[in-house]
Amino acid sequence: MWAGRAGRLLGSSALALAITLTGTAAALGDDAPPTPAPSTAFTLVTLQGPGTSAGTRTAADLLARQDAVLGALGAGEPVYRWTTALNGFAARLTDSQLAALEHQRGIAAIEADTVRPLAGRTSLAAVRAAATPRxxxxxxxVIGVVDSGIAPESPAFADVPGLGPDPERFSGVCSEGEGWVAGDCTRKVVGARWFVEGFGRDAVRSSESFSALDDLGHGTQVASVAAGNAGVSVRVDGRDAGRFGGMAPQARIAAYKACWGAPDPSGDGCSTADVVSAVDAAVADRVDVLNLALAGGERIDTLQRALLGAAEADVVVIGAAGNSARAAFAAHAAPWVTTVGSAIGRMSRGRVSVPGGASWTGGGRPVDVRGPAVLAQDAAAPGVSSHDAGQCRQGALDSRLVAQRIVVCRRGGIGRIDKSQTVAQAGGRAMVLVNRSPGAVTADFHAVPTVHLPAVAGRELSRWVARHPGGRLRMSRVPGAAGERRTPPWSASGDPRGATLKPDAVADGDAVLGALPESTGRSWGVFSGSSAAAAHASGLAALLRAEHPGWSASTVRSMVVTSARPVPGATVLSQGTGALPSRAPRAHLALEVEAGAWRRALRTNRLAELNATSVLLPAGRTTAVRRVTNVGSRPEYFSVTARGFTSHRVRVQPLAVRLAPGESAAFTITVSGPSTPGRLDDGQLVWLGARGGVTRVPVALTR
Incomplete structure (x- = not known):
């Protein structure tokens, strides 16, 4: 293990090639699915009743209860104790102690520790910058980020003028470690802690730092998207890529490193014991927003119970939905967590035109380019197969056949950005990247002007070029709003049999720009997955908390989720309310949940009856009741309509209410129509305020 930051840069040189975190089929490469996470040797034990965050008992009381349980088992001091977000501990227990634990009274949960994957994938190649950062x-x-740490040297986290007033509530610490001293905490990075005992010191890769320093890059990217400084210049490979700014650029960051790299990257992840310890510390430190970009929690497990304690402490909790859409339901099933899935954002689009008027549109940000076209498979370098040339692999193109031409490359085999680099090295003028099978298109930052076409359009264009050797193409960017399109969510969907509808919303999760540690060899990169989407939501929550310091976490959560707009063609089980906005919402209607109601509903198994921002009605249930509150400063009329349902009649009463500031009103949803097993019917209740606000409540009828 290195002894300082300079040593870390040398020891981590392999990371400059790629960072591979557990990801998604829609990521930037064509990678294999993640390896399932292994178990560790710890047992997580949660005692009944809340931690001190609920304000009912002291830490001394909780520790005494823990000591009594440990003493009855004949167990020694546990590795971790938790007293703030929940009452529990993590310990190595023998089989006989586990058997004895089953007979102890007052135990709420017993769980074997596991390593959870992170919910994103990072690329060091593709870069796109925000055009007009906030x-x-x-x-x-203060946004608490439970992840792989942070890179304090990044300009995204510099202690710059204009950060505004310092946080009043936060009381965290700056834990030193390898390459991290107290001075690395500033007015921007206000706290740093790290937790490794669950993952195991002997299990981390040699390039890792036993401190809050980020060596994987994921935590740095998440933190920068949520709260990176505004107006930061982005340069990649000597090229200007615009300026960067996070969602809430004046917010502060507290880093809680609980995710680690293993010698085999398939073992990278976060021990639940470490994550729960990080959550417990973050709640004790009094963060305002808590971001967790890691998978798991399809049921109410130890981590979800810890996050319940965070909600009771008035923390806005944001969790990534996860990316294993075919293998698992959305993560963080607890209703007190705002679970965010991923959709491809408002992508820039480019057009490829041929003489005679035919044109095809795809992802891209090209300048206007005209020139003769060539199929890459017809421009193979000597000794290279047409297959490798068609995929524009490194060194596969003959510069004599490519120079000053627009090259049509097939997707697959290598990264998308690597293909444009191959074209550039061979002297090509531009590239058209074509999918070979159904799949997403993107608008990456390429080495040459590029348009990325879907499969059908790609086949049509390729046939035209084959029939017109040397035919000229024109590439151009589609201007304005017509050049932007949001595509459906591709992250994990919600469980139709669950107590609450998940995910709560979606946000941009494809090729999102974020800062990177120096140890990766680059300062900027893009990442994909629900981790990027969750970071967006955390920044949005921070904007609202700053604008409305008197609002509770429950109110902020409601305002964030209900401000989303539906993505066409997607069900509410895949998108929740829809795609989150990029600005703080201006509506004045909230669905609030009193802090103690979460735990009462969990204890009585009545989570479905909470005043959630969504409605999930299974077969046998025909009504639901929700309560709305005017959180604005003036009286206002609100009216509601039911939209989108195809096979059921959904009636809402009352249809309109007038509410004074702080006043609430209950409304009842009544469903009538066929009950077909396995059939989903969904829609939204849309509340319109007289002052212009829109509040959406998604409804899923899983009948």
Whole structure:
């Protein structure tokens, strides 16, 4: 293990090639699915009743109860104790102690520790910058990021003027470690802790730092998207890629490193014991928003119970939905967590035209380019197969056949950005990247002007070029709003049999720009997955907490989720309310949940009856009741309509209410129509305020 930051840069040189975190089929490469996470040797034990965050008992009381349980088992001091977000501990227990634990009274949960994958994938190649980053927002708010750490040297986290007032509530610490000293915490990075005992010191890769320093890059990217400084210049490979700014650029960051790299990257991840310890510390430190970009939690497990304690402490909790859409339901099933899935964002689009008027549109940000075209498979370098040339692999193109031409490359085999680099090295003028099978298209930052076409359009264009050797193409960017399109979510969907509807919403999760540690060999990269989407939501929550310091976490959560807009063609089980906005919402209607109601509903198994921001009605249930509150400063009329349902009649009463500031009103949803097993019917209840606000409540009828 290295002894300082310079040593870390040398020891981590392999990371400059690629960072592979557990990811998604829609990621930037064509990678294999992740390896299932292994178990560790710890047992997580949660005692009944809340931690001190609920304000009912002291830490001394909780520790005494833990000592009594440990003493009855004949167990020694546990590796971790938790007293703030929940009452529990993590310990190595023998089989006989586990058997004895089953007979102990007052135990709420017993769980074997596991390593959870992170919910994103990072690429060091593709870069796209925000065109008009927000300059202000989030001042005085602290976002706690439970992840792989942070890179304090990044300009995204510099202690710059204009950060606004310092946080008043936060009371965290700056834990030193390898390559990290107290001075690495600033007015921007206000706290740093690290937790490794669950993952195991002997299990981390040699390039890792036993401190809050980020060596994987994931935590740095998440933190920068949520709260990176505004107006930061982005340069990659000597090229200007615009300016960067996080969602809440004036917000502060507290890093809680609980995710680690293993010698085999398939073992990278976060021990639940470490994550729960990080959550417990973050709640004790009094963060305002808590971001967890890791998978798991399809049921109410130890981590979800810890996050319940965070919600009871008035923390806005944001969790990534996960990316294993075919293998698991959305993560973080607990209703007190705002679970965010991924959709491909408002992608820039480019057009490829041929003489005679035919044109095809796909992802891209090209300048206007005209020139003769060539199929890459017809421009193979000597000794290279047409297959490798068609995929524009490194060194596979003959520069004599490619120079000053627009090259049509097939997707697959290597990364998308590597293909444009091959074209550039061979002297090509531009590239058209074509999918060979159904799949997403993107608008990456390429080495040459590029348009990425879907499979059908790609086949049509390829046939035209084959029939017109040397035919000229024109590439151009589609301007304005017509050049942007949001595509459906591709992250994990919600469980139709669950107590609450998940995910709560979606956000941009494809090729999102974020800062990277110096140890990766680059300062910027893009990442994909629900981790990027969750970071967006955390920044949005920070904007609201700064603008409305009197609002509870429950109110902020409601305002974030209900401000989303539906993505066409997607069900509410895949998108929740829809795609989150990029600005703080201006509506004045909230669905609030009193802090103690979460735990009462969990204890009585009545989670479905909570005043959630969504409705999930299974067969046998025909009504639901929700309560809305005017959180604005003036009286206002609100009216509601039911939209989108195809096979059921959904009636809402009352259809309109007038609410004074702080006043609430209950409304009842009644469903009538066929009950067909396995059939989903869904839609939304849309509340319109007289002052212009829109509040959406998604409804899923799983009948």
């Amino acid at each position: 300059l202000r927002g989030g001042a005085g708010v």
